[in-house]
Amino acid sequence: PPRSLAPARSAMINARKKILKEKGVAPTDLEEEVAKALFDIEVTPSSDIKADVRDICISGAQELDMKTRTAVIIHFPYRIWKHVRKIHGRLVREMEKKFSKKHVVFIAQRTMLDKNFKRKGLQVRPRSRTLTAVHEAILEDVVAPSEILGKRTRIGVDGSKVMKIFLDPKDKDKENVEAKMSTFSAVYKKLTNKEAQFVFPTA
Numbered sequence: 001p002p003r004s005l006a007p008a009r010s011a012m013i014n015a016r017k018k019i020l021k022e023k024g025v026a027p028t029d030l031e032e033e034v035a036k037a038l039f040d041i042e043v044t045p046s047s048d049i050k051a052d053v054r055d056i057c058i059s060g061a062q063e064l065d066m067k068t069r070t071a072v073i074i075h076f077p078y079r080i081w082k083h084v085r086k087i088h089g090r091l092v093r094e095m096e097k098k099f100s101k102k103h104v105v106f107i108a109q110r111t112m113l114d115k116n117f118k119r120k121g122l123q124v125r126p127r128s129r130t131l132t133a134v135h136e137a138i139l140e141d142v143v144a145p146s147e148i149l150g151k152r153t154r155i156g157v158d159g160s161k162v163m164k165i166f167l168d169p170k171d172k173d174k175e176n177v178e179a180k181m182s183t184f185s186a187v188y189k190k191l192t193n194k195e196a197q198f199v200f201p202t203a
Contacts, residue, residue: 015039018057020077034061034074037098041091049090055083059109064190071103071183073190081108089145089174103183107141107191110134135192139165142184142191146171149201163196172200
């Protein structure tokens with residue numbers, strides 16, 4: 001291959017290592033773009049999170065088009081989620097610089113077990129694997145690093161349920177959280193098919 005292509009190709013191969021897909025499943029263009037952005041952070045000498053990013057890879061990525069902007073939802077293997085949590089806010093900031101004008105949301109890949117779990121050889125279904133628990137965990141992932149203070153479910157006249165999620169007011173001015181409220185709702189709906197409204201409690 002021509003010499004000029006070699007560095008670009010080796011960067012792509014290195015970036016590929018940041019994607020963990022099932023055998024034989026090819027990464028999408030967006031996943032390659034996310035992987036390359038992570039790899040760029042890892043090799044940026046001035047980055048204070050480069051050592052942490054070395055331990056991080058993704059299991060998938062998807063785009064969600066909303067009325068006013070696009071969100072990038074990045075999925076991480078559950079076993080490396082602890083590394084992501086450690087640098088969550090800073091990594092979101094860096095990724096949003098690379099995907100300008102897009103909101104970036106991180107989600108841990110969790111396995112849900114349905115009612116037929118006994119067929120999988122398990123005697124007891126761990127609570128963390130139930131639909132409710134997984135959806136609660138997704139809720140926390142979506143708003144992180146902000147924290148949830150409380151939840152209230154409102155039932156509409158037509159019987160529809162809307163959850164109201166109260167976020168910690170100390171995060172109000174952080175990382176343009178307020179501007180992301182509608183993104184949180186859209187991402188949560190996309191992943192769980194449930195309606196949730198995110199607000200800061202009023203004094």
